Each structure stands twice: as C-alpha cells, then as structure tokens.
Amino acid sequence: QKEVEQDPGPLSVPEGAIVSLNCTYSNSAFQYFMWYRQYSRKGPELLMYTYSSGNKEDGRFTAQVDKSSKYISLFIRDSQPSDSATYLCAMSVIGGNQFYFGTGTSLTVIP
Amino acid sequence: EPEVTQTPSHQVTQMGQEVILRCVPISNHLYFYWYRQILGQKVEFLVSFYNNEISEKSEIFDDQFSVERPDGSNFTLKIRSTKLEDSAMYFCASIRTGGLTEAFFGQGTRLTVV
Numbered sequence: 489q490k491e492v493e494q495d496p497g498p499l500s501v502p503e504g505a506i507v508s509l510n511c512t513y514s515n516s517a518f519q520y521f522m523w524y525r526q527y528s529r530k531g532p533e534l535l536m537y538t539y540s541s542g543n544k545e546d547g548r549f550t551a552q553v554d555k556s557s558k559y560i561s562l563f564i565r566d567s568q569p570s571d572s573a574t575y576l577c578a579m580s581v582i583g584g585n586q587f588y589f590g591t592g593t594s595l596t597v598i599p
Numbered sequence: 600e601p602e603v604t605q606t607p608s609h610q611v612t613q614m615g616q617e618v619i620l621r622c623v624p625i626s627n628h629l630y631f632y633w634y635r636q637i638l639g640q641k642v643e644f645l646v647s648f649y650n651n652e653i654s655e656k657s658e659i660f661d662d663q664f665s666v667e668r669p670d671g672s673n674f675t676l677k678i679r680s681t682k683l684e685d686s687a688m689y690f691c692a693s694i695r696t697g698g699l700t701e702a703f704f705g706q707g708t709r710l711t712v713v
Contacts, residue, residue: 492641524704531603531690531704532642576642585655586632586644587702 491515494577494590503599507564511577511590514558518579518588521553523562526574526592535575536562567597601625605691605705612712615680620708622674622691631674632692632702633666635659642690648674681712 494511501507509523520539524532536551538544544551552561560579564571574594578587604623612618624631633645646656648666665677674693678685688707695701 529688529707529709531605531706534701534703537701578642585647586657587634587642588644589642591641 492577492579492588492590495593496591498594498596500596500598501567503567503569503597505567505597507562507567507571507595507597509562509564509575509577509593509595511560511579512558513560513579513588515579515581515588516555516558517581519582520580521551521560522578522580522587523549523551524576524578526576528573532576532578567595569597569599572596601703603691603693603703603705605689605708607708608706609709610711612681612710614683614712618678618681618710620676620678620689620691620710622676622693622705623672624674624691624693625695625703626672628693628695628703630654630694630696631666631668632694633676634690634692634704635687636690636707637684637687645676645689678710681710683712686710686712 492513522537523535525535526532538551541553541555548565550563574592576592577590606621631648634642636642644657646660647654663679667675690707691705692702
C-alpha cells in the first residue's frame with residue numbers, strides 16, 4: 489500500500505538548524521493531515537494536525553499542506569537535541585475510521 | 600495529563616500460543632483502535648471499535664484476531680494462535696469524538712513470537 493510516501497532518512501542536522509520533513513500522498517480524498525513524533529520504543533505522540541491547505545504554526549513547528557500537489561511538510565525551527573526522534577505523517581479521509589501513516593523519518597539533532 | 604496505557608510493555612510467546620494485549624483508553628474517549636508496527640515498516644491499522652462493536656477492520660485483522668471491551672475500561676486485542684509474522688509493536692489508540700484529528704496512542708506492547 490503506497491498511499492503515503494515519506495523519506496525514511498535518516499536525517500542528521502546540527503542544533504539550531506531548520507528541519508524540513510515531507511510526505512506525499514496519492515489519495516485525493518485525504519482531508520486530515522497529522523504529524524506525530526515517536527521516540528524509540530514509545531507510541532506516536534501527536535504534534536500537529538490540519539485539514540486545510542496552507543500553513544499552521546505552533547511554536548517552533550509549522551505544518552504546511554499543499555492539496556493541489558498532494559504534499560505536506562513539517563518544519564522545525566531552531567532544532568534541539570530533544571527533537572531527535574522519528575516523525576510520522578498520517579492522513580485520513582472525512583468520516584474515515586483509520587489513519588494512513590508514512591514510514592517515518594528518523595531525525596537526529598547534533599548538539 | 601490523561602494517557603492511554605498498555606500492558607505488558609513486552610510479551611514473548613511461542614508460536615501457536617494465544618496472547619492478549621491490554622489497553623486502558625482515556626476515560627471519556629469513545630473510539631478505540633489497534634495499530635501495529637512491524638520493525639522498520641509503517642504503522643498499520645488493524646481495527647476500530649465503537650459502541651461495543653467493530654466499526655472497521657483491515658485485511659490484517661483476520662479470524663485469528665479479536666477485540667473486546669470487557670468491563671468498560673479495558674480494551675483488549677487477542678491473537679488466538681500467534682505466528683512468527685505477528686511479531687511487532689502493537690499500539691492502542693483512543694479518540695474522544697468521531698474526528699480522527701486527536702488520537703492518543705499508548706506506548707505500545709512489543710510482541711515477540713518465537
């Protein structure tokens with residue numbers, strides 16, 4: 489099932505860098521877009537969600553959705569070592585009953 | 600902060616044995632889910648549960664799997680006869696309303712079938 493594609497990385501950046509994480513999707517019925525953070529051997533933790541094209545900002549995190557291109561991004565500003573984790577994108581359709589996850593991108597922020 | 604809790608954190612079982620994975624969803628949540636993540640692969644949907652019945656299930660969720668909410672607080676996933684390929688992290692999730700935007704996941708149970 490290749491409905492959601494995400495570059496698995498790994499991605500390694502120095503502390504303070506801007507990080508860009510991306511997912512593409514093929515199902516135009518997806519209307520809800522989420523980003524989860526997953527630390528090693530832990531469950532996914534919701535970071536942000538959005539349902540419209542454009543940008544949504546929350547502190548150092550910005551979620552961007554481009555429905556015309558079927559492309560979503562998560563930007564992390566001023567990255568910190570504590571941001572080191574796997575970042576999962578997830579999507580769902582309106583009225584749907586499940587998320588479709590990307591494979592996750594492993595991020596390491598080096599102090 | 601309320602959280603979804605799962606037990607055990609790690610379960611080792613022999614092939615062919617039955618296992619029950621347990622979850623305590625957040626108390627005022629109404630929708631419950633099981634997902635699994637095989638090492639190195641995507642998080643995959645198994646089943647959703649609402650109003651004491653399965654609302655949707657994936658192809659993975661065959662007759663070997665069942666779910667139950669036996670007492671109004673626990674939510675369990677049973678695998679009747681485990682196979683090697685059932686080895687994975689199993690995540691429980693719960694949502695307060697019907698929207699899928701704020702699902703809370705548990706920390707997972709790592710199932711190892713030997």
